[in-house]
Amino acid sequence: MADMVQKRKPKAKCLRVDTDTTRLEEVHSTCNYKATERAFSVAAPKMWNRLPEQIRNSETLSSFKKSLKTCLFRMAYDC
Numbered sequence: 001m002a003d004m005v006q007k008r009k010p011k012a013k014c015l016r017v018d019t020d021t022t023r024l025e026e027v028h029s030t031c032n033y034k035a036t037e038r039a040f041s042v043a044a045p046k047m048w049n050r051l052p053e054q055i056r057n058s059e060t061l062s063s064f065k066k067s068l069k070t071c072l073f074r075m076a077y078d079c
Contacts, residue, residue: 022056023049 024045036042048056055071058064 022053 026042026045026049051068052071055064055067058067
């Protein structure tokens with residue numbers, strides 16, 4: 001799956017310093033169909049980029065899963 005996504009490249013004329021290298025390039029659909037917005041190639045980078053940086057930078061798969069589960073439960077139950 002890693003070869004299906006592209007890491008975001010900082011823009012040369014960006015005024016803000018962005019050192020977060022874990023963000024993915026978001027695909028912007030060219031049409032207004034809702035089905036396109038729900039496509040994995042469009043939705044996955046948006047969801048990944050919404051995760052806190054600490055989760056995206058997890059050292060191991062098990063720590064990523066644990067942090068993700070905790071984050072999702074907190075979002076669902078507003079803890």
